[in-house]
Amino acid sequence: MSEVGELAREHWRGEWNADHAPEGERPDGYRDYEGRVPLLATTLHRLAGHGPHGPVWWRYGHTSWQTLGDALGNPDDFSAYSVRDQARRKAREDELEHARREREEERRRLEAGKWVCPTCRRYVYPGDGLTSGGDAPA
Incomplete structure (x- = not known):
């Protein structure tokens, strides 16, 4: 069986197509059959x-x-790659959405904790000790 497989390799083995993974990610790809x-x-x-x-x-x-x-299925063909790629895209989108929500929550926290400096009448935000955000309303 091994000898038959080796002799016929060019007829059954698909051609590998690799993607260009972003830095830090493992490259992926698929076989074209x-x-x-x-x-x-x-x-x-x-x-x-x-x-x-x-x-x-x-x-x-x-x-x-x-x-x-x-056995007749191709677990490494374009369809399987597409499912993995879609899952990676969804995970990246979820990470971006999570980061956006965290930034928004931090902004809300800062806005809720701001106070007006009695001397310069500018907003002061918790933790920075600096005036920022413009003048307070008169």
């Missing part, structure tokens, strides 16, 4: 033990025995 043929193998012993619907199929390029449906 256009024009490729999934190559499956099994043994009579496995077929007799599990039947054709059990985890008896070995797809070259995969890492375990699988059911026929799983």
